[in-house]
Amino acid sequence: MNIIVDAMGGDYAPEAVVKGCVSAAKDFDINLTFVGVKEKIQAVLQNCNYEREKITVVHTSEVIDGDDDPTVAIRQKKDSSMRVGLKMLAGGEGDAFVCAGNTGALIAGATLIVKRIKGIRRVALAPIMPSETGCFLLVDAGANAECTPSFLKQFAIMGSIYMEKIMGIRNPRVSLVNIGSEEAKGTPLVVDTHKALKEVPFHYCGYIEARDIPKGDADVVVCDGFTGNVILKFMEGMGMVFYDMLKEIFYKNIVTKLSAVAVKGGLKKLKKTMDYTEYGGAPLLGVSKPVVKAHGSSNEKAFYHAIRQAVMCVKSNLVDEITDNIQKYGDDPRKETR
Amino acid sequence: MNIIVDAMGGDYAPEAVVKGCVSAAKDFDINLTFVGVKEKIQAVLQNCNYEREKITVVHTSEVIDGDDDPTVAIRQKKDSSMRVGLKMLAGGEGDAFVCAGNTGALIAGATLIVKRIKGIRRVALAPIMPSETGCFLLVDAGANAECTPSFLKQFAIMGSIYMEKIMGIRNPRVSLVNIGSEEAKGTPLVVDTHKALKEVPFHYCGYIEARDIPKGDADVVVCDGFTGNVILKFMEGMGMVFYDMLKEIFYKNIVTKLSAVAVKGGLKKLKKTMDYTEYGGAPLLGVSKPVVKAHGSSNEKAFYHAIRQAVMCVKSNLVDEITDNIQKYGDDPRKETR
Numbered sequence: 001m002n003i004i005v006d007a008m009g010g011d012y013a014p015e016a017v018v019k020g021c022v023s024a025a026k027d028f029d030i031n032l033t034f035v036g037v038k039e040k041i042q043a044v045l046q047n048c049n050y051e052r053e054k055i056t057v058v059h060t061s062e063v064i065d066g067d068d069d070p071t072v073a074i075r076q077k078k079d080s081s082m083r084v085g086l087k088m089l090a091g092g093e094g095d096a097f098v099c100a101g102n103t104g105a106l107i108a109g110a111t112l113i114v115k116r117i118k119g120i121r122r123v124a125l126a127p128i129m130p131s132e133t134g135c136f137l138l139v140d141a142g143a144n145a146e147c148t149p150s151f152l153k154q155f156a157i158m159g160s161i162y163m164e165k166i167m168g169i170r171n172p173r174v175s176l177v178n179i180g181s182e183e184a185k186g187t188p189l190v191v192d193t194h195k196a197l198k199e200v201p202f203h204y205c206g207y208i209e210a211r212d213i214p215k216g217d218a219d220v221v222v223c224d225g226f227t228g229n230v231i232l233k234f235m236e237g238m239g240m241v242f243y244d245m246l247k248e249i250f251y252k253n254i255v256t257k258l259s260a261v262a263v264k265g266g267l268k269k270l271k272k273t274m275d276y277t278e279y280g281g282a283p284l285l286g287v288s289k290p291v292v293k294a295h296g297s298s299n300e301k302a303f304y305h306a307i308r309q310a311v312m313c314v315k316s317n318l319v320d321e322i323t324d325n326i327q328k329y330g331d332d333p334r335k336e337t338r
Numbered sequence: 339m340n341i342i343v344d345a346m347g348g349d350y351a352p353e354a355v356v357k358g359c360v361s362a363a364k365d366f367d368i369n370l371t372f373v374g375v376k377e378k379i380q381a382v383l384q385n386c387n388y389e390r391e392k393i394t395v396v397h398t399s400e401v402i403d404g405d406d407d408p409t410v411a412i413r414q415k416k417d418s419s420m421r422v423g424l425k426m427l428a429g430g431e432g433d434a435f436v437c438a439g440n441t442g443a444l445i446a447g448a449t450l451i452v453k454r455i456k457g458i459r460r461v462a463l464a465p466i467m468p469s470e471t472g473c474f475l476l477v478d479a480g481a482n483a484e485c486t487p488s489f490l491k492q493f494a495i496m497g498s499i500y501m502e503k504i505m506g507i508r509n510p511r512v513s514l515v516n517i518g519s520e521e522a523k524g525t526p527l528v529v530d531t532h533k534a535l536k537e538v539p540f541h542y543c544g545y546i547e548a549r550d551i552p553k554g555d556a557d558v559v560v561c562d563g564f565t566g567n568v569i570l571k572f573m574e575g576m577g578m579v580f581y582d583m584l585k586e587i588f589y590k591n592i593v594t595k596l597s598a599v600a601v602k603g604g605l606k607k608l609k610k611t612m613d614y615t616e617y618g619g620a621p622l623l624g625v626s627k628p629v630v631k632a633h634g635s636s637n638e639k640a641f642y643h644a645i646r647q648a649v650m651c652v653k654s655n656l657v658d659e660i661t662d663n664i665q666k667y668g669d670d671p672r673k674e675t676r
Contacts, residue, residue, distance in 0.1 A: 132579045142517055145525045179480055179567035187483045187564055211571035214579040226525055227568055229517035234548035234569060238576045241470045241552040249604030256604065259597030266587030266594065 004094035007036030009101030020303025070104030127282035131216030142229035172219035175208035280305030342432035345374030347439025358641025408442030465620035469554030480567035513546035513556035618643030
């Protein structure tokens with residue numbers, strides 16, 4: 001198996017990318033292809049212990065930045081690490097692609113270059129999020145600000161397959177975000193999706209209110225990309241505020257600092273529970289080959305887990321599973337034309 | 339000044355309602371009219387110390403429950419405390435109405451019975467939410483799952499006036515929830531509202547990403563009611579999960595329990611920071627007389643603050659302020675017909 005990696009994506013590229021991925025490659029016994037500025041990648045590799053024949057470096061001269069306009073950048077930066085990596089994936093030179101770069105560009109590039117699975121209407125960004133009792137998949141977290149019921153139905157199917165095949169959760173509980181639990185409550189989008197999801201032979205549990213998401217009441221949380229992005233970022237923001245406040249409490253004086261020592265283990269566990277790096281990145285569901293979006297602020301550990309995730313996607317034939325199920329259940333009877 | 343109170347609304351009615359409101363009435367030197375089951379109200383009043391002539395009790399035989407269908411209940415339960423209270427407000431028998439009952443029924447009832455301010459397209463639910471640096475107004479938090487740019491524009495205007503007049507924040511920072519900071523990002527609703535808000539002479543600061551909301555980067559956070567309800571409930575859920583985890587950490591053993599004592603003050607402050615009861619309830623913005631929705635789980639303190647809030651609305655002529663500003667700036671040039 002060969003995983004292609006955009007060595008230039010993310011806040012700590014290429015150092016954290018190369019180190020984290022090489023470490024994972026050894027553990028999972030796979031090959032890697034790093035795409036990016038050769039000298040920079042080689043400089044990091046020099047300090048890594050690895051089998052030379054298992055790692056390839058492909059030089060590219062351009063980088064897509066976080067500030068770049070996604071669709072413009074992916075079309076115009078022809079020699080960017082992201083675009084070249086996606087081209088290689090599409091051309092069969094690797095089995096999966098891992099990238100921590102510009103999210104919009106990656107979604108646009110994966111759709112344009114690697115293409116969607118046949119029958120899939122939209123590619124979804126589906127991060128694994130921490131909850132009190134484990135984790136859940138949020139789909140869509142921002143790839144599609146506007147959705148139709150058939151998009152959401154497909155997101156639910158893909159999310160369920162992902163949580164079962166990759167995260168090992170049997171019969172994942174799939175829920176649809178709504179602002180109440182009554183049947184008729186919510187927008188037409190939600191009400192129509194609810195009807196459509198009842199017809200699908202997955203474990204659809206109905207509506208979930210946002211209050212119950214952090215508790216871990218669902219394994220797959222389905223919503224439009226606007227709502228999903230708000231949830232993703234609000235969770236991030238709340239987490240940061242909580243930590244700031246706790247830090248302030250414990251750093252106050254010598255007594256509080258001592259008490260911090262006593263609960264150190266517990267606080268560490270709390271932090272770990274709320275730590276996305278444990279789970280790797282966000283798969284782009286619906287692309288015809290596995291593409292994993294690592295968080296922009298990914299450290300070595302996060303890249304390690306993103307590689308693990310990509311390996312799991314390849315090994316479990318995720319794309320074939322999705323293709324089969326979308327053919328069977330993913331088509332909307334009303335044949336939306338959007 | 340006379341504030342009408344639905345004595346039967348909320349989880350701890352009528353005890354917490356009556357006690358909290360009586361205590362506030364004494365401090366702010368106002369009259370109260372409790373609407374609800376007379377014997378139950380009188381039973382609580384017996385244990386309260388108050389001036390008899392300042393408190394009136396109006397007997398009603400019905401109660402609108404949390405599970406009732408809002409529009410059906412408000413039309414059919416003619417002798418419910420909520421409906422009778424709203425009728426009295428509309429008829430001029432009081433200056434404001436405070437109620438912790440069924441939110442949907444209260445919004446429907448306020449719109450049908452008390453009516454909207456002239457020119458206002460939709461009534462918005464606008465809770466005061468805690469942030470790291472203070473508090474912010476979330477508008478709309480669920481009254482309108484679907485919105486148009488002109489609804490949101492009016493929400494922004496009303497929210498700004500509320501934060502200035504009631505919360506004493508000079509020139510409140512008004513922001514619009516979006517999933518990115520680029521001009522063209524987001525749904526057509528958001529992009530069009532952004533354009534409209536730039537024309538209004540309030541302190542409009544542009545888009546806010548959900549990540550920056552808990553930090554307190556805006557005083558008025560504007561969004562459609564679906565998004566707002568997700569934010570409101572997600573914050574509630576995250577808070578609960580966080581407390582559960584902290585509790586677990588500190589209750590582990592004798593050493594951690596001792597360390598909890600050292601940081602007790604800090605944790606209490608943290609809890610207070612995240613405590614909605616400090617701020618009272620959510621005003622229903624756009625109604626032609628002040629209506630305050632107290633949280634369903636309001637305790638005495640929350641009712642105290644809800645009364646304080648209602649008193650402030652009356653004293654500051656909030657409704658007149660909104661009326662004037664909506665006449666000047668609230669009309670959408672494109673004259674939406676919805």
